[in-house]
Amino acid sequence: MVAVQWYPGHMEKARRDMAEHLKAVDMIIELRDARIPMASRNPVLDEMAPGKPRLIVLSKADLADEVVTETWTKELEKENRKCLALNIATDKNVRRQIISACGELTEEKRQRMIRKGIRPRAMRAMACGIPNAGKSTLINRIAGRNSAKTADKPGVTRALTWIKADPTLEILDTPGVLWPKFEEPRTGSLLAATGAINENILDLKEIAMDTIHVIRDFYPGVMEETYGAEVTTRTDVMLERIAETRHLLKENGVPDVDRAASVFLHELRRGKLGRLTLERIKDEQSEENL
Numbered sequence: 530m531v532a533v534q535w536y537p538g539h540m541e542k543a544r545r546d547m548a549e550h551l552k553a554v555d556m557i558i559e560l561r562d563a564r565i566p567m568a569s570r571n572p573v574l575d576e577m578a579p580g581k582p583r584l585i586v587l588s589k590a591d592l593a594d595e596v597v598t599e600t601w602t603k604e605l606e607k608e609n610r611k612c613l614a615l616n617i618a619t620d621k622n623v624r625r626q627i628i629s630a631c632g633e634l635t636e637e638k639r640q641r642m643i644r645k646g647i648r649p650r651a652m653r654a655m656a657c658g659i660p661n662a663g664k665s666t667l668i669n670r671i672a673g674r675n676s677a678k679t680a681d682k683p684g685v686t687r688a689l690t691w692i693k694a695d696p697t698l699e700i701l702d703t704p705g706v707l708w709p710k711f712e713e714p715r716t717g718s719l720l721a722a723t724g725a726i727n728e729n730i731l732d733l734k735e736i737a738m739d740t741i742h743v744i745r746d747f748y749p750g751v752m753e754e755t756y757g758a759e760v761t762t763r764t765d766v767m768l769e770r771i772a773e774t775r776h777l778l779k780e781n782g783v784p785d786v787d788r789a790a791s792v793f794l795h796e797l798r799r800g801k802l803g804r805l806t807l808e809r810i811k812d813e814q815s816e817e818n819l
């Protein structure tokens with residue numbers, strides 16, 4: 530298992546900025562990746578914002594295993610928390626679903642304000658989560674215009690920006706942040722495999738091999754179906770098979786495993802291997818760690 534850690538200075542700055550803005554928001558929209566609902570959970574967020582109403586959006590649900598996603602969404606809903614699994618980029622009713630969920634989560638606060646004689650104002654939500662999860666895309670979908678810059682690479686949003694998404698909802702877009710130390714060694718590989726970590730710092734071969742292991746655990750046969758390799762193939766040999774199937778050979782005819790690793794990870798992210806979820810709920814997982 531390869532140890533990955535990515536916590537550059539701009540993330541620490543973003544974390545501080547977010548902590549400062551938390552007082553001014555009524556709720557949090559936490560984006561996680563539906564393919565890795567635990568590895569994409571930022572534990573620092575719980576320390577920063579205990580008790581704030583929270584909408585968890587499992588993004589990229591179109592790339593995740595539908596059946597597993599349903600068990601995750603049920604598990605993640607608890608007091609003061611709602612969970613929606615969405616294809617943020619193309620689902621038709623993203624705007625309506627988010628506005629309605631935010632309305633429910635802030636209803637109590639609104640009622641409190643009315644009782645105190647304060648005129649109800651737009652709700653304020655902070656959208657946060659790991660890099661590349663779809664925060665800016667989500668805000669643009671709600672606003673109905675491309676206010677926030679988006680791209681298929683991590684680290685696009687660099688500063689906190691308020692966006693009036695709707696007359697009833699203002700959303701603070703934030704840069705994707707990770708945290709200083711991953712508790713589970715696998716977390717780094719899973720985040721890297723799904724595109725939350727800057728590729729320049731990664732050993733793609735190691736990430737690919739870790740990921741192939743996980744896929745084989747949960748989806749036996751998928752590697753073979755996609756790349757036509759033997760079921761018994763070892764993980765390191767698997768990269769050679771991928772190189773051969775995808776015609777990635779060096780000049781001397783030797784399989785180019787580095788390019789194979791890169792191609793494999795990109796095909797995985799595009800859904801070429803099918804809809805896969807790379808984490809299951811563990812029996813020993815405690816409620817507060819979900």
Ligand SMILES: Nc1nc2c(ncn2[C@@H]2O[C@H](COP(=O)(O)OP(=O)(O)OP(=O)(O)O)[C@@H](O)[C@H]2O)c(=O)[nH]1
Nearest residue numbers: 589616617661662663664665666680684685686705
């Ligand atoms: N397939 C799929 N792609 C999505 C979904 N949501 C977002 N994307 C894509 O994911 C990429 C990243 O989206 P962004 O909105 O820039 O992500 P972000 O969380 O703002 O990223 P940072 O600002 O870098 O932290 C874009 O290419 C989106 O089109 C989804 O639900 N499904």
Ligand SMILES: [Mg+2]
Nearest residue numbers: 664665685686
């Ligand atoms: Mg962004």
